[in-house]
Amino acid sequence: YDQKSLSVVFLELLKPFIPSDFEMKLLVNYENDGRPLEDLADEDQFMLRFGKIPHLSQQINTLTFVGNFPDTVKRLQLQLDSIISASMSIKSSTKLKKILEIVLAHGNYMNSSKRGSAYGFRLQSLDLLLETKSTDRSQTLLHFITNIILEKYADLANFHTELHFVDEAALVYLDSIIQDICSLERGMEMTKEVQDDSPVLKKFIKTNSKKLDSLMKHGKTAQEAYCSVVDYFGENSKTTNPSEFFPIFGRFIKAYK
Template identity: 30%
Template sequence: MTLSKQPQVKLPLLHWNAVRRNNGTYWNDVNMGEMLDKLDLSQFEEQFKLKTKPTLSNVAKIIKRKVECLSLLDTNRARNAMIIQRRVALQPSDVARCVEQTDLGDLPLWAVELLHGCIPSREEADKLISNSTKLNEYGEAELFCFHLSKVNRYDRKLGLMQFIGTFDEQYARLSGQVNAVKEASHSITVSDRLKKVLEIILALGNFMNSQRKGLAVGFKIQSLSKIAETHSGDYKFTLLHYIVKTIHANMPELIGFTMEFEHLESAQKVLLKELISEIQEMKNNLDTVLDERNKQRDNFVIFSFYNRATRKVKRLGEQARQMLQSYETVCKGFGENPQRIEPQEFFKYFSEFFLQFDNIEKSLYLSEEKKKKKKAVPLTRDVSRNLIEEAMVQHSTMY
């Protein structure tokens, strides 16, 4: 078997598992030669031809070109600079202009984050500037870093741009955490139904311990995990099962009390020390923005951002103050030191207790439904026949 046409250029190999005989196979009726005549093989060759290896003269030219470029950067930094410039897809002078003017319109946030890895050292910046008379000899990376080196307070402005670009997202996240802790603390403090449930636990606990221990006026929140671990004498159910049944039988107004605490799940993810630290860092960054605004009074981006961000940070500070008050109130109410227990730990005790309560409530409901179905026994054949006969007798007597 031969081809009517042969390639005129070197093409790549197609690594397939070839079928050598077509007798009795799908390929028996395939007309490959006819198909080759229909295909535009010249276009195919143009698109798939392999590039020829550079000749010795071409290699010499490339080496000569590299030697002619003035290399002033560390190898890794030069490689990073070239990668960043190609990804940013802006001229070096335009990148420098965007940083100088803190312009996040032409230079997006992801590019700003990349440029953090392209900050020339002081020695490199001095070399780039002192050799600027040989600018036409600079390599791609050197030229890129040269323009960046001319930006006043380059690394500071990059940090400023990153703060401006991420401010709204950071503010929303911190504000959400502050609100979650504040609302979760308040909901536990003011919930009358939760107080009644805790009263039931306290009353039963004192009753159980009265013969061997003195009476307690309350209990630590860590004790909530013990309720589901305290079993009946025959180990068939727990104290929490008993409490759930008691509420459903005698105190229906307490049913569904766990639904009052919608912010609990978010609040138990918060580390208060980290939250306060981030808010303080945001304030410090805003001071840096103010300092830069005073140095660039005609920079509208910085001017408008500072005015807007100042109002938000001030509002966040006030919300944080209210949150700390609310959290301190709920902690002290349960005999805890708010300086020593994080919301992550404090609210977790309540969250786990409520989850256990809901699970038992659900299992009891399913158990009751099962009992109801068992009571509704279908009619047997004999009972059904007797009922039909009685109905027929009553029907005949009517006539």
């Protein structure tokens, strides 16, 4: 398991050349029949020699896993951090809560003649603030509310500074991250099974097992933080993805600015 000689890029290039059992059977039968190997195409000659390496597919998959592990963990860690930070900051922001109360109050005022006051609203309704315009169509409801905030609630004007990594979290597919973490678990188990007397694999396992455990815990924390903030706003965390939830706040902040 020489990672210096076999880069991840090179290993990925080798994968298409791993012969299937059927292909290997044909090539071995050809060789056993005593037919000249030089009559084979260069690709088939390479595949025959390549396919004779013991546990070829397993070795390449293990080396690829080991080589990709650091970058994969780093990528997933950053994505989980954005979910956790965005979820916690949105839920804990007192200024955002007051801004939404102001939005609700104006919504109730506008609809007071139609029905009784509402105790809340769906987050998707924030998008309607730009679509709802005054009778002369000179300004939107968001313009009106923004002016009210600036004039009477100046301390709330910078509410968006309390919200962190909202745009980054909007790009994350949490279910996909959890699947990637499960894939890393399987890869680590596979590596443990084939480590034998390989000092390289033994060192890798010793160095990175705790990192994987930490990533798994981080994944659970991200799931809990996300479900908590979605449920807090009355949405369904089981059917609402981060790519649907966080953009609502991203669009609202952008429009507000």
